[in-house]
Amino acid sequence: MDKPLIDVEDLRIRFHGAHRNHDAVRGISFTIGREKVGVVGESGSGKSLTGRSLLKLTPKGAKITATRMQFRGTDLLAASEKDMRRIRGNHISMILQDPKYSLNPLMRIGNQIVEAYRLHHNAPPAEAKAKALAMLEAVQIREPKRVFDLFPHEVSGGMGQRIMIAMMLIPEPDLIIADEPTSALDVTVRRQVLTILDELVSRRGTGLMFISHDLNLVASFCDRVLVMYAGRIMEDLPARDLHQARHPYTQALLESLPRLDHPVDELRVPVRDPSWLDGPVYRNGVLV
């Protein structure tokens, strides 16, 4: 089997407080290959921090440690800021929930995509522009020439998110970290954006870390799922097996989902068992 893109062992993320320290991520191990890996779990379980730690973009005050944190064999923990700048964008890109925070409001859309391309490719302006227009077309922007000259506030949320995908994919990264990339979109637009993302990453063999609250979405969209709770990975399993998950936390998350085929008067709130904080976890259905 090919070496994974990401190989992490015993990752911990700690915040040092004035009174006490807080371990937000508590010794997790996982790999990501050229596949779509969903990361689910309730709010505060450590999903975003885990994704951001791979780019060393955690908030100030966060201390990352790990026995291994590698991207294609490069030790990310030992990498300098200069190395990380080369890795970010060139090799690992991040798509955030809201394009408002990622697109420059003062710069025309096309120029931002051209810039993303030229940062990583030494290409003449005309070639970069042609690439940017082709990329806008690939994310199904109609009239790419017109959209090229617009400012971010002149496009809809769904279009903004497709433009973000274009910008993140144009340098042809090996891995994309998408943090709730579609949760701000309505259901129909969400499906369109996911189909485009799926098509592009599958065609290029790009790895995808897909952070989401939506278990059903992850079960159908991803290849593998990591279920996080209180800074730990409770379960790591193929997405097709999610509905037969073994860990009581994953089962409780699934039971708390609204179901059209089985409406209930009240949704169950997962009851937390203190033993989950340091008890055994499941990998591919096996307790480890």
Ligand SMILES: Nc1ncnc2c1ncn2[C@@H]1O[C@H](COP(=O)(O)OP(=O)(O)OP(=O)(O)O)[C@@H](O)[C@H]1O
């Ligand atoms: N800047 C910070 N300072 C202190 N603690 C933080 C900070 N950022 C995050 N944390 C802690 O890390 C925990 C995990 O945060 P993270 O954002 O990774 O959760 P999440 O699973 O992505 O949640 P959500 O689904 O709501 O985005 C939080 O519960 C919080 O306690």
